[in-house]
Amino acid sequence: xxxxxxxxxxxxxxxxxxxxxxxxxxxxxxxxxxxxxxxxxxxxxxxxxxxxxxxxxxxxxxxxxxxxxxxxxxxxxxxxxxxxxxxxxxxxxxxxxxxxxxxxxxxxxxxxxxxxxxxxxxxxxxxxxxxxxxxxxxxxxxxxxxxxxxxxxxxxxxxxxxxxxxxxxxxxxxxxxxxxxxxxxxxxxxxxxxxxxxxxxxxxxxxxxxxxxxxxxxxxxxxxxxxxxxxxxxxxxxxxxxxxxxxxxxxxxxxxxxxxxxxxxxxxxxxxxxxxxxxxxxxxxxxxxxxxxxxxxxxxxxxxxxxxxxxxxxxxxxxxxxxxxxxxxxxxxxxxxxxxxxxxxxxxxxxxxxxxxxxxxxxxxxxxxxxxxxxxxxxxxxxxxxxxxxxxxxxxxxxxxxxxxxxxxxxxxxxxxxxxxxxxxxxxxxxxxxxxxxxxxxxxxxxxxxxxxxxxxxxxxxxxxxxxxxxxxxxxxxxxxxxxxxxxxxxxxxxxxxxxxxxxxxxxxxxxxxxxxxxxxxxxxxxxxxxxxxxxxxxxxxxxxxxxxxxxxxxxxxxxxxxxxxxxxxxxxxxxxxxxxxxxxxxxxxxxxxxxxxxxxxxxxxxxxxxxxxxxxxxxxxxxxxxxxxxxxxxxxxxxxxxxxxxxxxxxxxxxxxxxxxxxxxxxxxxxxxxxxxxxxxxxxx
Numbered sequence: 001x002x003x004x005x006x007x008x009x010x011x012x013x014x015x016x017x018x019x020x021x022x023x024x025x026x027x028x029x030x031x032x033x034x035x036x037x038x039x040x041x042x043x044x045x046x047x048x049x050x051x052x053x054x055x056x057x058x059x060x061x062x063x064x065x066x067x068x069x070x071x072x073x074x075x076x077x078x079x080x081x082x083x084x085x086x087x088x089x090x091x092x093x094x095x096x097x098x099x100x101x102x103x104x105x106x107x108x109x110x111x112x113x114x115x116x117x118x119x120x121x122x123x124x125x126x127x128x129x130x131x132x133x134x135x136x137x138x139x140x141x142x143x144x145x146x147x148x149x150x151x152x153x154x155x156x157x158x159x160x161x162x163x164x165x166x167x168x169x170x171x172x173x174x175x176x177x178x179x180x181x182x183x184x185x186x187x188x189x190x191x192x193x194x195x196x197x198x199x200x201x202x203x204x205x206x207x208x209x210x211x212x213x214x215x216x217x218x219x220x221x222x223x224x225x226x227x228x229x230x231x232x233x234x235x236x237x238x239x240x241x242x243x244x245x246x247x248x249x250x251x252x253x254x255x256x257x258x259x260x261x262x263x264x265x266x267x268x269x270x271x272x273x274x275x276x277x278x279x280x281x282x283x284x285x286x287x288x289x290x291x292x293x294x295x296x297x298x299x300x301x302x303x304x305x306x307x308x309x310x311x312x313x314x315x316x317x318x319x320x321x322x323x324x325x326x327x328x329x330x331x332x333x334x335x336x337x338x339x340x341x342x343x344x345x346x347x348x349x350x351x352x353x354x355x356x357x358x359x360x361x362x363x364x365x366x367x368x369x370x371x372x373x374x375x376x377x378x379x380x381x382x383x384x385x386x387x388x389x390x391x392x393x394x395x396x397x398x399x400x401x402x403x404x405x406x407x408x409x410x411x412x413x414x415x416x417x418x419x420x421x422x423x424x425x426x427x428x429x430x431x432x433x434x435x436x437x438x439x440x441x442x443x444x445x446x447x448x449x450x451x452x453x454x455x456x457x458x459x460x461x462x463x464x465x466x467x468x469x470x471x472x473x474x475x476x477x478x479x480x481x482x483x484x485x486x487x488x489x490x491x492x493x494x495x496x497x498x499x500x501x502x503x504x505x506x507x508x509x510x511x512x513x514x515x516x517x518x519x520x521x522x523x524x525x526x527x528x529x530x531x532x533x534x535x536x537x538x539x540x541x542x543x544x545x546x547x548x549x550x551x552x553x554x555x556x557x558x559x560x561x562x563x564x565x566x567x568x569x570x571x572x573x574x575x576x577x578x579x580x581x582x583x584x585x586x587x588x589x590x591x592x593x594x595x596x597x598x599x600x601x602x603x604x605x606x607x608x609x610x611x612x613x614x615x616x617x618x619x620x621x622x623x624x625x626x627x628x629x630x631x632x633x634x635x636x637x638x639x640x641x642x643x644x645x646x647x648x649x650x651x652x653x654x655x656x657x658x659x660x661x662x663x664x665x666x667x668x669x670x671x672x673x674x675x676x677x678x679x680x681x682x683x684x685x686x
Contacts, residue, residue: 007069012447015390024088031066038062043108050115080392081421101159104143105152132490158272162611169261170609176256177222178420180246184218189236194356197229199458222247223418225455231340244337251602258602266570282567282616289499294568297619301560311550322346333594347547353540363462363527370523378646380404401484410446410484418453426452426472428479433491448483450476471511478510487655494657500617502662504624512632516640546684558589560619567616629679
């Protein structure tokens with residue numbers, strides 16, 4: 001069957017060197033054939049013999065080889081993109097999409113499921129079996145199982161087109177990002193930049209064989225560790241402008257213009273929703289999430305906007321007055337490439353705090369070790385680095401995660417630094433879902449990964465992270481724990497396979513340990529001396545935590561509102577100036593600027609880089625932040641290292657996946673429904 005090697009390898013930890021582009025098409029074709037055969041067996045179940053095992057459970061187990069193999073292909077396109085891989089992926093994408101989207105549209109399969117669903121035995125289903133039954137029926141109905149043949153055919157075509165167009169959008173963002181570089185030869189233009197940013201730009205130039213030790217040049221790109229220090233610290237306004245405008249044009253200029261792709265994606269999503277009997281894509285996407293509807297999600301965003309607006313206006317006013325005083329000019333609106341720069345100046349003035357001052361205390365290896373130690377203390381687990389495993393890049397590390405009893409719960413890869421063949425941002429993904437040991441069967445370990453684009457090491461020196469990057473590491477690790485600590489016996493209901501406005505709770509709650517003195521002392525140690533962060537510096541960091549909290553809150557709310565407006569009222573964006581139309585909806589959420597810069601819509605990968613992604617769901621970050629701020633109040637009260645509290649969170653949330661309703665899981669941990677005020681209190685906006 002070819003399962004010994006390549007993408008079909010059934011082992012958890014594979015030899016990535018064998019997963020080459022030339023194997024993609026043959027391996028995925030074989031996996032498709034195997035899965036089709038498994039589905040056909042279910043279709044042939046006689047109505048009189050239909051039971052839970054040979055219908056719903058058989059469907060749950062069908063396609064595992066395809067899911068694993070295609071997941072590996074998709075993963076490699078994210079971390080090791082190449083012309084050959086991209087071509088092979090795009091050749092198979094329509095076939096895989098057509099097959100996957102066709103499963104709930106298969107009338108014989110749906111009938112086989114209904115043959116059991118109509119029997120009296122259904123009433124005896126309990127626990128996880130009942131949940132699988134209900135979720136599967138809901139999945140099929142939401143995906144169009146009850147449509148007529150003509151509508152099903154059109155829906156399959158829409159799903160295929162969405163997969164292709166969102167993949168093209170993603171490729172355009174990656175290619176446009178990588179197509180840009182700015183070479184600086186005059187060192188005077190680097191005034192204000194931290195030494196870490198200068199060293200990174202010099203190393204980037206060296207990697208391209210530009211300049212030399214005697215005649216150095218500095219290379220800047222649109223990857224976050226390169227561009228963000230420039231926008232925040234560079235005194236050269238022209239340098240800031242060049243990089244800002246280049247970043248703003250990602251996805252907005254030929255040959256990488258995403259404008260028409262966005263419109264086509266919105267039209268396809270709207271048509272899909274209509275076929276499925278919904279007024280809009282948002283209502284279809286959210287019907288089984290905690291918000292339930294697009295209107296409810298929008299009301300949540302607008303309510304937080306109302307509660308934040310007064311503080312937001314005060315912060316904008318303070319920033320503009322500060323700039324006027326510092327420059328000796330009349331007060332005016334800021335240029336978009338100067339807002340971050342002046343905000344940083346104001347923060348340093350108010351709190352005497354420079355975030356670069358804490359960077360030496362965050363060498364990445366110590367951060368990871370401390371984070372692991374925190375998880376060990378809270379959740380009774382242990383992380384061990386695994387030597388000798390195959391990886392897709394030399395910087396990638398592999399770890400075992402074990403229970404305190406010594407039982408292996410899972411493995412995970414960690415890939416932290418930017419490369420041109422790797423997409424931007426930070427993410428967690430599951431490569432393989434395991435199972436708890438039941439009866440005489442052994443536990444099957446999970447397999448996951450965490451990726452980022454964090455500050456890279458300079459020469460032999462350890463990578464020194466910003467505090468924001470530390471939060472990113474903790475965030476993605478929270479997602480990973482949700483996957484690896486899952487104890488659900490049905491894989492499709494395991495780990496992060498939960499409602500998307502609940503999935504960010506485990507990730508965002510972990511960020512709280514980046515601010516606590518006791519937890520910071522575990523890992524925030526100077527990379528040269530080993531000293532902890534001085535108390536004076538820590539107090540300044542804490543005082544500055546909520547600086548411009550309303551502006552930060554409003555930015556996330558603006559993105560959530562933009563997303564919901566695009567998917568509640570897509571017809572407004574089919575023609576005309578896309579940026580102007582989007583700006584009209586978020587103007588009251590945005591810092592007023594001297595010019596109107598392009599919006600993020602053409603490079604907003606969360607919304608348009610996959611058929612679903614965070615489309616109509618970006619509000620989830622704020623929704624889950626409400627949950628996390630509230631849930632952390634229990635840790636704050638009972639102790640940030642209280643193992644009983646940690647184990648309660650593991651038991652009530654991390655281990656449960658989608659085995660129960662998310663609101664019930666939250667209430668089991670907190671003893672009540674969430675209280676939104678906790679987020680406003682934590683942000684200093686109450």
